[in-house]
Structure formats: C-alpha cells, structure tokens
Amino acid sequence: MSEPALRPVLDAQDLAAAQEPAAAPSRSRAALLKRLADVVCLPGSRVNAFERAMTADLLIELLREAVLDERVRIARRVAAVSEIPTSLARLLLRDDLPVARTLIENSASLSDTDLIDCARTATPEHRRLVAARRGLHEAVVDALIEPGEAAVIESVLRNDLARLSHAAVETIVATTRDNPRLIPLLLRRSELRPSHAYVMFWWSDADSRRTILQRFAVSREILQEAVSDVFGMAAEEKWQDPLTRKALQFIERRQRNRAALERxxxxxxEEAIVVASESMTREVAEEIAYLSGLKPMTGAKIFTDAGGEPLAILCKATGLPRTAVRSLWRGLRRPETDASGAVAPGLERVLTLFDTIAVDRAQTVLRYWNWSLSSALTPALIKAIREGDEDAVDEFSQPQRAAMLALGSDFGRR
Known part of the structure; x- marks a missing residue:
C-alpha cells in the first residue's frame, strides 16, 4: 500500500485565498512581525550575531510591505536595542518620517555610518532631525551640510554638541552669503576662526560686524614679542625668503608703506586723504591703498563696502585722525547728515567704531583682509572665481579659498 501524498503547506484553495485582496490587516503577519522583532531585540546572551542578522533579513522583507503603523511599532521596538542590525537600521532610517523619527530621536546605538547613510539618501527633513541629535561627530556633520540646505545647517549650528570640521565651517561660511540668518548662529561657534570671520564680515549686517570685531580683532603683541629677533635675521638675509617676509609683514607694528611713499x-x-575728500578717483584710491600697506584689491573692497566700517578700520590702523573718516566718507559721496541735520546713522556708526577700536587690533583686521583678499589671487584663482568653479576650491590654500568667497560676486560683475 502506497504512502499517502503529503499535503502541501498551501493547497490550491489557500493559494486562491492568498491572492485575493485582504479585507483586514493580517493577524498572522502582525504576530510574525512582533515575534521577529522580539528575536532581533534579544540580548547577546540569547541570540548570536548570525541569528540576529538572519532574523533581521526576514523582518526587512515583511517591513517592505507593512503598513505605516506596523513600521512605526517596529521602529519603537528596536530603538532601545543596543545592537540594531545595520540593514534594518538603514531601512528604518530611510523610511517615512514617522518611522525614521522614532529611531533618530530615541536610538542611542545608531552608528556614524548609519547616520551618514541617512543624511545622503533621505529627505531634508530627515537630515534636520539627524542634525539635532546629541554628540554628532564631524563626519556626520559634513554629510548633513553637503547639500547646502539652510534649515539643516541652522539645526546643526543650534546643536552645541555637534562638532564642525574646518571644511564644514568653510562650507557654512559660503552658505551664509545667501542665508544671512545663519551668521549670528555661526558666530556663536567655537570652531569659527578669524580667517572665516573676516571673510564673512563683508556680507554681514552691522550687528554681526560688531560681534566679529569684538571677538576676533585681537592684539598681535604676543606675536611681536615672540619674533622680535627674527626681524633682524630676515633683514640680514635681505628679506629673501618670501614666506618669512609675508608672515613678518602681518606681525610688524608699522602699517604704512614707506617705500610706496617714495614713489x-x-x-x-594725509595729503592723499584730503585729495580723496574732494575727488575720489580710482587712481587716488589705489594710492591710498599703497600708502596704507595694502594691495589695490583690498583697498577696492574697503572703498566699495556699503556699510562703511572698513573705512574706520583703515583710518585707525594707519594712525589717521578721526577727521579722515569723514573725509573719505565725503569723497565717496555718502550722506553725512539726515533730514533733521543730525549725523547720518551710517556715519555715526562708523565714527563710533573708530573711537572704540584700538590701533593694534585695527591693524590685525586690516592685515587679515589684505592677506586673505589679495595676496592669494593667482591666475588660477581668478579663473576659478570668474567661472564659479566650486570643484576647484580644494586645490587652493586657505587664503585663496577666502578670496574666492569674498570676491566671487565682485568678479562675476566685471
């Protein structure tokens, strides 16, 4: 007598029923999802890594077809697990916001690679949520700000426990040009350096400019004391080393260019300032720049700046009197009084800056501008500025990148 045939797991009737649209959520699927999640969440003493990974693979297949409520429940379940399988974590992090939010906000075990994957593959809102997590490392922040989304960058800057890399700060500085509301937030960050702040100065409002000058207009006295003997060494060598000469020019006390005065x-x-008050021509502006120890490009930025604060910095750094600020203001055809006859607000603000900033600190600001805006303008850099070649930024030094940021729009108009 032959053995009876084994009944298949699913017979024809079962298959037909399975192909019909479900009238209600499957109780068996819900139970299976829960059981699989339970296994994934077991401690390491109960399940090994391979068993956990195998279970996660099955769970992922079910989650791809699960409804939103089921996916949210699973996300809540695994958020407390200390070892979430990578494939499961990334699936949930890329999911709709209610699912991803549960993991992003509540899971302490997400790795940097999980968060970077989320930042690069999910939506801006996902990135904003990740940006608010505590203790973000530099690599995660780099991935978050890469798309240049102002809302995400704002969230990063508000997160005091997120660490910014030097490259991230440069990227954010560039972004502030079109998103000025980010400037006050960036000025709060300890990662911001003088070279960044002095570039951002050019498109900052009056309040932010005041903050930049208060925080970064530092004295060079300690540098001057540290290298006082090096000036003599460089002079004996007839200033042959260009890097030494450039650095010492930044540090030295003297601002005016005596050699330029001879020519x-x-x-x-002072005489050039008097002439400028009556007729500020390009030639006069260039002479003032040369006599002040500046390159013409730096002088051009100072004289064309809409706010006017750089005029106060120039006059104070070069030892000019307060009246020189008014002379330059007049020569640039800017209003000196308002309708009531009082000093114009812009001029009053600039004169107040002149009165409050020390000579040495003004020189620091002026020399940072001269260093970052002009000394790095190589032909390749000028070409990159004109073409807006952002891909070429990494090929240039820090001063060159600063020049690209500050001068990019100016070159675009020429």
Missing amino acids: SPFESL
Whole structure:
C-alpha cells in the first residue's frame, strides 16, 4: 500500500485565498512581525550575531510591505536595542518620517555610518532631525551640510554638541552669503576662526560686524614679542625668503608703506586723504591703498563696502585722525547728515567704531583682509572665481579659498 501524498503547506484553495485582496490587516503577519522583532531585540546572551542578522533579513522583507503603523511599532521596538542590525537600521532610517523619527530621536546605538547613510539618501527633513541629535561627530556633520540646505545647517549650528570640521565651517561660511540668518548662529561657534570671520564680515549686517570685531580683532603683541629677533635675521638675509617676509609683514607694528611713499605723487597719506575728500578717483584710491600697506584689491573692497566700517578700520590702523573718516566718507559721496541735520546713522556708526577700536587690533583686521583678499589671487584663482568653479576650491590654500568667497560676486560683475 502506497504512502499517502503529503499535503502541501498551501493547497490550491489557500493559494486562491492568498491572492485575493485582504479585507483586514493580517493577524498572522502582525504576530510574525512582533515575534521577529522580539528575536532581533534579544540580548547577546540569547541570540548570536548570525541569528540576529538572519532574523533581521526576514523582518526587512515583511517591513517592505507593512503598513505605516506596523513600521512605526517596529521602529519603537528596536530603538532601545543596543545592537540594531545595520540593514534594518538603514531601512528604518530611510523610511517615512514617522518611522525614521522614532529611531533618530530615541536610538542611542545608531552608528556614524548609519547616520551618514541617512543624511545622503533621505529627505531634508530627515537630515534636520539627524542634525539635532546629541554628540554628532564631524563626519556626520559634513554629510548633513553637503547639500547646502539652510534649515539643516541652522539645526546643526543650534546643536552645541555637534562638532564642525574646518571644511564644514568653510562650507557654512559660503552658505551664509545667501542665508544671512545663519551668521549670528555661526558666530556663536567655537570652531569659527578669524580667517572665516573676516571673510564673512563683508556680507554681514552691522550687528554681526560688531560681534566679529569684538571677538576676533585681537592684539598681535604676543606675536611681536615672540619674533622680535627674527626681524633682524630676515633683514640680514635681505628679506629673501618670501614666506618669512609675508608672515613678518602681518606681525610688524608699522602699517604704512614707506617705500610706496617714495614713489607716490603725494607727500603723505594725509595729503592723499584730503585729495580723496574732494575727488575720489580710482587712481587716488589705489594710492591710498599703497600708502596704507595694502594691495589695490583690498583697498577696492574697503572703498566699495556699503556699510562703511572698513573705512574706520583703515583710518585707525594707519594712525589717521578721526577727521579722515569723514573725509573719505565725503569723497565717496555718502550722506553725512539726515533730514533733521543730525549725523547720518551710517556715519555715526562708523565714527563710533573708530573711537572704540584700538590701533593694534585695527591693524590685525586690516592685515587679515589684505592677506586673505589679495595676496592669494593667482591666475588660477581668478579663473576659478570668474567661472564659479566650486570643484576647484580644494586645490587652493586657505587664503585663496577666502578670496574666492569674498570676491566671487565682485568678479562675476566685471
């Protein structure tokens, strides 16, 4: 007598029923999801890594077809697990926001690679949520700000426990040009350096400029004391080393250029200022720049700046009197009084800056500008600025990148 045939797990009737649209959520699927999640969440003493991974693979297949409520429940279940399988974590992090939010906000075990994957593959809102997590490492922050989304960057800057890399700060500085509301947030960050702040100065409002000058207009006295003997060494070598010469020019106390005065049509910087008050031509502006120890490009930025604060910095750094600020203001055809006859608000703000900033600190600001805005303008950099070649930024030094940020729009108009 032959053995009876074994009944298949699913017979024809079962298959037909399975192919019909379900009238209600499957109780068996819900139970299976829960059981699989239970296994994934077992401690390491109960399930090994391979068993956990195998179970996670099955769970993932079910989650791909699960409804939103089921996916949210699973996310809540695994958020407390200390070892979430990577494939499961990434599936949930890429899911709709209610699912991903549960993991992003509540799971302490997500790795940097999980968060970076989420930042690069999910939506801006996912990135904003990740940006608010505590203790973000630099690599995660780099991935978050890469798309240049202002809302995400704002969330990063508000997160005091997120760490910014040097490259991230440069990227954010560039972003502030079109998103000025980020400037006050960036100015709060300890990662911001003077080179970043002085570039951002050019498109900052009056309040942010005041903050930049208060925080970064530092004295160079300690540098001057540390290298006082090096000036003599460099002079004995006839200033042959260009890098040494450039660094010492930044540190030295003297701001005016004596060599330029010997070639100038003016007898002094003061005389050039008097002429400028009556007729500020390009030639006069360039002479003032040379006599002040600046390159013409730096002078051009100072004289064309809409706010006017750089005029106060220039005059204070070069030892000019307060009246020189008014002379330059007049020469640039800017209003000196308002309708009531009082000093114009812009001029009053600039004069107040002149009165409050020390000479040495003004020189620090001026020399940072001169260093970052002009000394790095190589032909390749100018070409990159004109073409807006962002891909070429990494090929340049920090001063060169600063020049690209500060001068990019100016070159675009030429």
